[in-house]
Amino acid sequence: MEFVNIIGHMDMLEDIAKRIVLSESIHFVNAMSEINENNFPILQAKDEVDAVIDFNYIKQYQSNLDLNEINKVYDELCDMFEIRKKYQKKIVEQDYVFLDDVNKLKRIYEEVNEENRELNRLQEEYRQIGEIENYIKKMKNVNINLDDLFKMKYIDFIMGKVLNYNMEKLKKNYENIPAIVLKLDKNQDYSMIMVFVPKVVEIEVRRVLNSLEFDELQLNFKFSGSPNQWVADIENRKRQIEKEIAIIKNKIKELKKEYINFIEVFYSKLLMQYKIEELKSNMGCTNEFFYMSGWIPSFKKKALSKYLGDYENKLIIIYKDYKNLREGLEPPTCIYNGFLLRPFESVVKLYGIPSYNELDPTAFVGLSYMFLFGAMFGDVGQGLVLLTLGLILEKKKARPNLGGVLARLGISSTVFGFLYGSVFGFEDIIEALLVRPMASIDKVLIWAVGIGVFLLSIGYLYNLINCFIKKDVENGLFSRNGLAGLVFYWLLLYLIVSNVRDAKRIIPSSLITLILVFLLILMLLKEPLANLIKGNKKLYSESKSDYYIEGGFGVLETLLSMLSNTLSFIRVGAFAINHVGLFIAFETLAKMMGNELESILMIVFGNIVIIGLEGLIVFIQGLRLEYYELFSKFFSGTGYEYNPVKL
Template identity: 30%
Template sequence: MIEKMKFLSITGPKSDIDRVVNEYLSKYEIHLENAMAQLSQVQHLSPYIQINPYKDLLTRINEFAGQLKDTEHVPIRDISLEEIQPLVDVLNEKISKINKKCDELSEKRASITEDLKCITPFLTLPQDLDKLIHYRFVQVRFGRIPVEYYEKFKEYVYDNLDTIFFPCHQDDYVWGLYFVLWTKMEQVDAVFSSMHFERIYLKKDYYYGTPQKLHNDLNTQLNEIDKELNTCHQEIQELLNGDASAILSAQAALNALSTNFDVRKVAACVQEHQETFYILCGWMSEKDSSSFMKEIENDSKLFCVVEDDNNKINCKPPTKLKNPKIFKPFEMYIKMYGLPDYHELDPTIFVALTYSFIFGVMFGDVGQGLLLAIGGFALYKWKQVTLGAIIGTAGIFSTFFGFMFGSIFGFEHTIDALWLRPVEAMTLVPGLGQMNTIFVVAIVFGMFLILVTMIFHIINAVRTHDTEGIWFDQNSVCGLIFYGTLTVSALLFLTGKSLPAAIILIVMFAVPLVVIMLKEPITHIVEKKTPVIEGSKPMFFVQSFFELFEIMLSFLSNTLSFVRIGAFAVSHAAMMGVVMMLAGAESGGSINWLIVIGGNLFVCAMEGLIVGIQVLRLEYYEMFSRFYKGTGKEFKPFLKHVNKTKFSDHT
């Protein structure tokens, strides 16, 4: 069901807006519309522009709250704005000092990490680095050279160059160092540069000992820094945990105050007699608006008008679904397709009943149905997964039809079928011979559902005053008469009873089809619109004829689509028959229970998924397409009851 909405225009002195929001509006769900857009005809209207004073404070407190862990059981208490500011200032000061130390440690850590990166390729070097760096007559160059150039260097250059190259490590590069006399330095450096040698500059006054010793010392320093950083982070965490309740309370309070303040974004201002007034426009449920009006009736500073004439409202009402708890999970399927328009029927209950019923028929098994029911409701209860409730409900219907079909965990002869066995039951159809009963029932049931959706279409058309939709459309009264006659004739034929007189059938079939074909000109005549036929008349009749042909095909295809209900009921029994055969249950010998259990789990998971999708396809394509548009606008409360307590007026 869709809750009835009322459009409210709320006005008062500009300086009084915070009191109204905190004292009244925060108690109710109100979908606010932009007042500037709604009141475009009002003169001297201007937007309400004011900077949110809580924004910076909320940003800081959100940073603190984001670092808290295990906040589920932290109590939220009343806290005033006068308490929040000192709390943020003290936390800022303490955390800033710790963060400053963390930054220094992080810089030091980055420097040591870079040194380790430089030292690591030279771990095989046996000599102390400080001695190598400080040779008196020989220069040492550390670096790396690509492997392919190193091979060329060794083959063509090295023997003729006054240098010694000592390789230390090889990956994509050859890491090492070369020695060169001062007098040959420029020549040798130039040759190595031509071989793409990349130098690494070591800190002369920093590296002492062998690379291995230095590597160990740097790792030790790195571990010490990591311990200090962890200590700093723990200090911050302990500091925040000590004030966790105050932080979360401040966050809740600031969220409420900030959200309430942001009402100004959709408000408008107008000046009257030297005083400026605010205007707020929005939608409330009929129940909330009644309570709101009663609460403010003695408030001299607040004036509210409830608009009943929809012609004076520039926006369509939002849609707020309200269904019994048992049907509420199925709202998920409605929202997937699109929310119903405010003036449309809410199909949630219809979907809940038809989806569960059809699923049960297609997947009728007592044991597997119980598994789905238990698993689905457990998932919904402990994990709050909406789909779990849908699976659980569908499982109940599967269990019911399992008894009707006499099937339990694939065993077809353990219990008696209360109705029929899908694989075995046959019906004599005049002119067609023997047909599977479940197929015949599925088609008849599908025809019934199509008739119901046509009625829904007519109701929606009446609500929107759509003349063509009420009388002349393929899903209107004409379509209902045509398809209803077809359904009754099919039932009479199947039961062996005589059909109505031929002339009656011709009238009931032909007249609605002619009206459907000529729906546009007839609608124009009824609504007194001109021209009656737009464009070329011969082309109109040709186009209308082919459209009528397409409509007839759609009726046929939609009806035959429901055969899948019976097909899956039969295929489920057939699949479980295969499982039983593999397990040896059909031969009368010892049963392999591992195959029985595994087969049941496989069929339950795979076929359950496929059937769930197929039923949803029937809902969307064969039923929704006839009556449902799903163009509604979601009801979004601007103030989502973020006020857990009443805050005093801080502004």
């Protein structure tokens, strides 16, 4: 990983930023922070003099472009034209001026929005007069000029609807309401009413009606004459509105034909501009120059150079290896794994991101997790079900990482199903290629512990490599997870196993005990020994008494943790046995059923419970073994991920 600083003229900024985004190569950091920390290199070449002088007037870049407002306008246009958004990379690879496109977009929006506003107004009028018509039709047999009702001086009238159960409440309180209530119509849900009320008490009556959830008809459009004349006039107006709506819709359709290509390609440009503005937000600038800082993997320098093209010679680009930068400036970690292991990156990230000087544990986690899950949940049929569910989740992209992990665990479960000879719980369909867990309980539990010893040993080796990379003598040589801890662990296991099996020892017990004590002393003295090797005068970072008290408890914890870490893997064998036992319970219940159909349903139900409930438990137990027993040996997870600006 290298640190890159880029300096160029402001008039090239938009095009340079777009090319950098397309290269997907730079993880940007705030340039002003690096300048303030003196991490921005001093420019010395003659052709860089102007940039050096301008460097004194540098400030944080401030954008004047409101992309959210532009996006809002674009979304409304897409809704009006019913356009589906689709990103096309080839569009942003072409030359264009985004501000010119924004101005054109706004002109289109004004043109279309004017028609759309008129369309909405007509549609609302059509809706309202249609609602008025529904009420007036209920009065068509009444011989009255409605104009006279509007001209009443002391009485007003209100029309609307009320839910039927509230209408019953209204009937019971007629005598308490200073108004005349006429029921115009009634359906299953509500009653349409007309209320005549003296104007002096109109406020009080409205308050009563509102308490009954009264939905008032708004008479925003008025006609003349009798109810029949109103209905006729409304029908004429509706036909007129329908013609006007058809004309406007045709206009909008023509506008869509004219502008659809521009609007469709604008989406890609808008997405690109969001990324460009994200890039700019980390940039420093003056009136003439811009200053960028970020991280780039060495293998991506060619991609950056390719996308910059001729601009590369017009820019000042300075690369520095991270080792030559100020202390404390930690590079991001570039995590990349192949198809098989990539989904397990999410499992690692759930715990933490590996630091730059730390091995990526994804490969180890992926392989060990698949092995542990398969060993605990080995069944051909149930494994294929998990594989299918995982592929569905992965394909639909609802939860691609979970789907990918689940699919791979399903494959492992299927493989172990063949080894155990189990198909949907039945062990009489195929022969076991390795062992039947329920028939070989002792062997399965011993193998489980053996698997734990193997995986823990790999954890120790990972820690040794990490400490070697970091040049950490203390934790690499003398800590309980370092070389001293690994040798202690293997000698202790050798001593225990040889005693249990009463086997002939290559190394005498007394010598092993002596070496174990010596290793414990090394672990106790890890800090002063490491400081002696490094030549530090100060051997202890705290008082000696505090150090040795804490170290004494640390030695005791070392013994206990080695024992508990190893025995934790017994659960692998226990769940393999439990998996068989749980199905036997459902099989027994199935045999107790009254008929064959009920037995089949019980077997199906049992498999669903086993896949759903036990599968989840095994999934969690596998995570626990990874996080608590293995990661604690070597993984700090204190880094941050390499995240270049890209679409």
